[in-house]
Amino acid sequence: MVTSEKPASRPQALCFNVYAKDCPTRLVLDRLGDKWALLILDRLQNDVVRFNALKRDIHGISQKVLSQVLKNLERDGLISRTVYPTVPVTVEYSLKPLGMTLIQAVSSLTHWAETHMSEIEKAQHLYDASKD
Amino acid sequence: MVTSEKPASRPQALCFNVYAKDCPTRLVLDRLGDKWALLILDRLQNDVVRFNALKRDIHGISQKVLSQVLKNLERDGLISRTVYPTVPVTVEYSLKPLGMTLIQAVSSLTHWAETHMSEIEKAQHLYDASKD
DNA sequence: GGGAGTGGTATCAAAAAGAAACCACGTATC
DNA sequence: GATACGTGGTTTCTTTTTGATACCACTCCC
DSSP: OOTTOOOOOOOOTTOOOTTSTTOTHHHHHHHHSBHHHHHHHHHTSSOOEEHHHHHHHSTTOOHHHHHHHHHHHHHTTSEEEEEEOOSSOEEEEEEOHHHHHHHHHHHHHHHHHHHHHHHHHHHHHHHHHHTO | OOTTOOOOOOOOTTOOOTTSTTOTHHHHHHHHSBHHHHHHHHHTSSOOEEHHHHHHHSTTOOHHHHHHHHHHHHHTTSEEEEEEOOSSOEEEEEEOHHHHHHHHHHHHHHHHHHHSHHHHHHHHHHHHHHTO
8 A cells, every 4th residue: 555655756857846845945945934044134134244243133043043044044155154363253244146136035024024013913813802 | 130130111112123022023023934834825825725735735744833824824814714614624725915915025035946046056065065 | 360252062951843643524435 | 334535623742943051262351
């Protein structure tokens, strides 16, 4: 009864499809579908920002997760990390061109959250009330 | 030494700011900054879809997480859940007007992932090569 | 020499995600 | 008439991820 398994050995060559489990775009969506990554990218939209400044600005992020997400974003070619050999070392993060092509979509999301918050709260109250 | 705790009793009335830890928009970004939520919303963009259809289409999501995310999206007023008392019960999910105002931002992200995937892979290879 | 600021990493507990089983119901299959 | 399947979930358990905290080397300030 295990004979029904299909290896899904299709090469998937030119079809990028976020719905497919084995599609590489899923890995991108894993990265982008993360509130911290969205906030970091949004914060870098217009500024070059240092590590501890990001940590201070993005209230609630832990140092561990911040360095982790930054490392991934850097690996994806979205941001650049520049180290200056100053006395306490200075590290600056900024958007790379590829990241800039993404920033519009990202800020759409964060901006949507800010502009539609009141409607969401209203819906939540309605929902909670209907559930008792 | 506990005297330094500030209650943060500021009313924060009209300032919605995703960077602030205690801002309600953070809760929205928590929801939206989730790959499964993005995929579900994207899938509902043009269709009314049933539970198990979503589960089949969005490859890799578990039943538990699917029902969980759907419940949250419904609570936020983004999607509607309609139950038909058919023989095996039929449940349909679809976007509500509020969700439709969001869908452009969401599909921007998923579409970005699909169109820029090759550049990301290139960046990843470069990064990995530089690290060894 | 005590404290602060630089940019992280290491450690450990708590929370979340994933895998799998289970549920009631009815229908089709054998 | 027992078995398996499909419906839309919930429950349980394990594994992964997160968050909090401490720690690191280094230097400046007083």
